[in-house]
Amino acid sequence: MSGFATEVSVKLARQEGWNRPPLVEPDGEGELLELAMGPHHPSTHGVFRMDVVLDGERVIKLKPVFGYLHRNHEKIAEKTTYLASMPYTDRLDYFCSLTNNWAYALAVEKLVAQAVPERAEYLRVILAELTRIQNHASSIGFLLQEMGASGTPLMYAFREREKILDLFEGLTGSRMMCNYMRFGGCRVDASALWLEAARKVVAGLPAFVDEFEQFLRTNEILMARTQGMGILRPELAVNAGVTGPMLRASGVNYDIRKVDHYGIYDRFKFRVPVGDHWDIFDRYMVRMLEMRESIGILEQALKDVPGGPVMDAKAKIRGFRPKPGEAYGRIEAPKGELGFYLISDGSPNPYRYRVRPPSLINLTILEDMCLGHNVADVVLIFGSVDIVLGEVDR
Amino acid sequence: MLGEGILKGLAETAKNFAGSFVSAERLTTVEYPEQRIPTAEAARVFPFLVYDGSDWEAGMRCVACQICEKECPPKCIYIEKSKDKKPDYVGKMQIYPMRFDIDISVCMSCQICVEVCPFEAIKMDTQFELSTMDRFGGLLYDRKQLSQSNEYYHKIHPTEAAEVDARLAEEKAKVEAKAKAAAAAAAAKPAQSAAAGPKSAEPAAGAKPSGAGE
Numbered sequence: 001m002s003g004f005a006t007e008v009s010v011k012l013a014r015q016e017g018w019n020r021p022p023l024v025e026p027d028g029e030g031e032l033l034e035l036a037m038g039p040h041h042p043s044t045h046g047v048f049r050m051d052v053v054l055d056g057e058r059v060i061k062l063k064p065v066f067g068y069l070h071r072n073h074e075k076i077a078e079k080t081t082y083l084a085s086m087p088y089t090d091r092l093d094y095f096c097s098l099t100n101n102w103a104y105a106l107a108v109e110k111l112v113a114q115a116v117p118e119r120a121e122y123l124r125v126i127l128a129e130l131t132r133i134q135n136h137a138s139s140i141g142f143l144l145q146e147m148g149a150s151g152t153p154l155m156y157a158f159r160e161r162e163k164i165l166d167l168f169e170g171l172t173g174s175r176m177m178c179n180y181m182r183f184g185g186c187r188v189d190a191s192a193l194w195l196e197a198a199r200k201v202v203a204g205l206p207a208f209v210d211e212f213e214q215f216l217r218t219n220e221i222l223m224a225r226t227q228g229m230g231i232l233r234p235e236l237a238v239n240a241g242v243t244g245p246m247l248r249a250s251g252v253n254y255d256i257r258k259v260d261h262y263g264i265y266d267r268f269k270f271r272v273p274v275g276d277h278w279d280i281f282d283r284y285m286v287r288m289l290e291m292r293e294s295i296g297i298l299e300q301a302l303k304d305v306p307g308g309p310v311m312d313a314k315a316k317i318r319g320f321r322p323k324p325g326e327a328y329g330r331i332e333a334p335k336g337e338l339g340f341y342l343i344s345d346g347s348p349n350p351y352r353y354r355v356r357p358p359s360l361i362n363l364t365i366l367e368d369m370c371l372g373h374n375v376a377d378v379v380l381i382f383g384s385v386d387i388v389l390g391e392v393d394r
Numbered sequence: 395m396l397g398e399g400i401l402k403g404l405a406e407t408a409k410n411f412a413g414s415f416v417s418a419e420r421l422t423t424v425e426y427p428e429q430r431i432p433t434a435e436a437a438r439v440f441p442f443l444v445y446d447g448s449d450w451e452a453g454m455r456c457v458a459c460q461i462c463e464k465e466c467p468p469k470c471i472y473i474e475k476s477k478d479k480k481p482d483y484v485g486k487m488q489i490y491p492m493r494f495d496i497d498i499s500v501c502m503s504c505q506i507c508v509e510v511c512p513f514e515a516i517k518m519d520t521q522f523e524l525s526t527m528d529r530f531g532g533l534l535y536d537r538k539q540l541s542q543s544n545e546y547y548h549k550i551h552p553t554e555a556a557e558v559d560a561r562l563a564e565e566k567a568k569v570e571a572k573a574k575a576a577a578a579a580a581a582a583k584p585a586q587s588a589a590a591g592p593k594s595a596e597p598a599a600g601a602k603p604s605g606a607g608e
Contacts, residue, residue, distance in 0.1 A: 084467035087504030152407060159422050166434070173438040173518065179504045187509070188436070215406040218399030318461070318510055 032060070037378070048389055050366070050378070057374045062367040066360065069393035077353040082108055082183070082320050085353065089340075090177040092355065093391040095135050098127045098168070099333040101181040106262060107329030107340035108183045112322045120185035120310045121264045125301050126198065127168070127180070128263075128331075129294040133205065134161040135334035136245075136287040136294075137212070139386040143284060144216065146383035147225055153216060160208045163201050170194055184315025195305060202298045209291050217288075226280040230369040230381035233278060240365045244336025244358050245290060246385060249275035249283040256332035263331075268297045280384040287386075321348050335359055335386055355394055359387035435551060438505055438518035440498045440535075442542045450541035455515035457482060458491040462507035462516055470500035471507065482513075486569075494537035499529065514558045520550050 037050040047068035053061035073092065077085040089104045090097035102124055109116065116124075141157030165175040171194050172178040172187070180187050190198075216222055232242070237250040247254055255272045257265040273289035275282030322344040330339035336358025343352040362385050370378045414420040424431060445453035458475045474493035482488045507516050519542070526532035548555040 080467055081465065084465060084506060087467055087502060087506065156410075162422060169434045170436060173434070173436040173505065174503065177503065179506075187505075211406060215403045219403050220396060220399045223399070318465075 030056070035375075037375075048392070050382070052370075052375070052378065054375060057376075059370050059373055059375065059378055062370045062378070064363055064366050066363075067393055069389050071394070073394040074353050074355060078350055081348045082322070082350065083317065085350075086182070087177065087179040090179055091390055092357065092394060093333065093335060093338075093359065093388045094176055095138065095388055096131045096334050097176055097178045098131045098172075098180060099331060099338065101178065102128055102263075103329055103331045103333065103338045104340045105181040105183055105329075106331060107327050107342050108322070110327035110329050111325060111342055111344055112183065114184045114315060115312050117185055117309050117312055118264075118306045119189075119308045120312075122301055122305045123186050123190055123310065124181065125263055125265065125268070126298060126305075127171075127178075129297045129301070130164050130167065130198075130201075132294045132334045133291050133298075134164040135386075136291050137161055137208075139334075140212070140216075140284060140287055143280075143380070143383040143386075144222070146379045147222070153212075156208075156212060156215065160205070163204070167194070167198055167201055170197065182311065182315065182317070183320070185309070185311035187311075189310045190305075195302065198298075199302050202295060202302060205295050205298075206292070209288070209295070213288060222284075223281070225377070225380060226284060226384075227277070229280045229373065229377055230384060231278045232365060232369050236365060236368060241361045242336070242365060244333070244362065244386075245283060245286045246336065246362050248273060249286040250278045251275055256330060256337055260330065262329075265297075268300045270294075270297050280380060283384045283386075319348075321346060326352075330356070333358055335388070335391070336362055355391075357391040357394065359385075359389075359391040360393075363387055363392060433520045433522075435553065437520045438503055439522045440501055440503060440519055440524070441496060441505075441507055441516050441540070442519045443494065443537060443540045444515055444517055444544055444547050445541050446544050448543075450538065450543075452480070454490060454537070454541065455482070455513050456491050456494060456537075457488040457513055457515070458494075459512070461510050461512070465506055465510045467504060467506060468500050468502055470497045471495070472497075491537055494540065495534055496540060497534050498524065499533040514562060517547055517551070517554075 033054040035052050035054060037052055038048045049065040049068070051061075051063040051065060052059050073088060076088060086101060086104060089100040092100050108114070137157040138154070138161055141154035144153040145151070168178055169175045171190055172180040232246065232250045234250045234252050237247050238252060242250070243254070243256075251274055253272055253274050256262070257270075258272060270293045273286045273293070275286050324344055324346045326341070326343045328339055328341045330337050337356065338358055339356035341352070341354040341356065342350050345351040366382065366385065369381050373381065410420065444455050445451075446455065447453035458473055460473050460475075463469075463471045463473050472493065472495040473491050476490045476492045479487040479489050503518070505518055508518055524533075544555070544559075547558075
C-alpha cells in the first residue's frame, strides 16, 4: 500500500461505541426453523433465494440458490457473431452496461490485436467512471432501502443517476442498454455539446456526494446496524476470489485499474480506498470514497479530450473473423473484476465464450458473512455485497 | 448526543422538501401523460424502413440483401425477396423485399441492423408508445407499417439524417459521373469502330447499357 489518504477517512467516519455486543452461540435447545428467503417469482427482475436455517433469530446455516434468471448468455454468444454478442452483454449487469461493453470489447481487441484511438479511450474512461458513480450511488441507496429507510436515500441516489442516464441517452441512444463500444473504438462520436453537458453533470456531483454523506454518515441507526456486521476476513476474501469494493473493504488493496493499467488509467491520478474493519460500514464507506475518486478521474479526463476518430480505421464491422487463438480481457467493473474469456477457431462466432461475473463470485461467501447474525441482518449483509441478478445467473 | 446524526439527516431532507417549492430545478419528475420530456436526438426504440419520395413502395431503399436478417442478434427480422426488380436511388435495377417483417416483441433495440445496412435503408425510430391489445399480430410489423419517409427521418434525427443524405448524394454523384464517363466512352467507341469497319460495331453497342447501369 502506498499513501492512501482515503484509508484514513474510512477511520474518521467511524464512530466507536456502536458495535454490537458479542454474538451468543446457539444453545442447541428447541427446534430449528428452515426458511426460504428472498423473492423468487419469475416476474421480479432480481430472482434469488436463500435457504436459511434458524435457531431462534440466529442464522446457523445459509445456502444461496442461484439460477432463476439463467438465460443461456454464454451459449447464445457461441452461436452468434462477435458483434451480435455486444448488445447481450448490456443485459448482464444492467446497471453498468457500459463497463460490460468495455470488458467484452477489450477481450476481442486482445484477441485480434486491435488498436483503439485516443479519443475513444477517453470516452471509454469517462463513460466507465460515470457508470461507477451511478452504480455506487444506487447500490448505497438499495443498501439503505434494505435497512428499512424505504425510499428516501434511494430517491436521492436515483435523482443523481437520472442525470447520468440522460447523458448516456444523449450519446448512446439508450439509457440502460447502451450497446456503445465496438471492437476498435466506440460506435458514435461525442459532440462538443455532449462533452459540455457531461462537464456540467460532473461539476454537480461533488455537491451530491457531500449531501448524501451529510445525510447518512453520522446516522446512528446506520452505525448501529452496519458497524461490526458481516465481517469478511481478507484471507477468505482473497481465497474466494472476491473482487471490487468488497475486497477493498476487506483491507486488500487490489484495483485492476491500478494493476492492469488497461485503457489509459495510468494517466490519471486517483487513490484506492481501503477498509480496515472489513464490515458493512467499510463497504459502504469504500463505495462512497470511490465515487469521489471517480469524480476526480472524470474531471481530469474531461479536461482534455483529444480530437480524432473514435473508431480505428482498420476495425471491421461486417465479416469479422478473428484468427484462431484465445484471449482474456478484464476490467474493474463497479462490482469487481469482470472478465471475458474467448476462444476463436477462425469462424465468425467464438468457439468458447466465458464470462467471469463479479456478482456471482462475490455472492459465494454470503454464508460465511451471515453465520451467527440475526435474520434481519442477513438482508443487510446481502445488500452490502451489491449484486445484480442478471449477472449472477447469466 | 444520541440522535444528532438522525437530526442532521432530517435537516437535509427538510431542505430538499422546502427547496422543491422554491426552485423548479429541484423538481426532478414530470407528470407523464400531460407533460413530456423531449426525447434525445440519439434516442432509439425500434427500427423503421426509410423511403424516398412520396410513394412508400416505389421509394423504399431496402434491396432485400438480408444482411440485417443475418446479423440481428435476437433474429426478429423476416425478409422475402421479390422476383422482379425496381430501380433504386441511383437508378440501378434492384430486387426489393416482398415481405419485410419485424417482430418488435422480440426486437431489443440494439441498432445492429442500422450499423450493418450498406444502403441506409433501416433506421431507428423514437416512437415508444406502441402498446396494443393484440400481443402477437399487433406487434409483428409488416413493411407498410415499418415504412417512414425520409422527411420523418430528418425530423427525428436531424444531424444523422443530414449526414446520411450527404453520403448518399456523394455516392449518387460518383455513380452518375461514372455512368457519364462510360456513356462518353461508349459514344466514342462506335465512332472509332465505324472508322475501323462495320464488324466491331455490335459489341460496342451492347456495352453501352451495362456501363450505364453500373
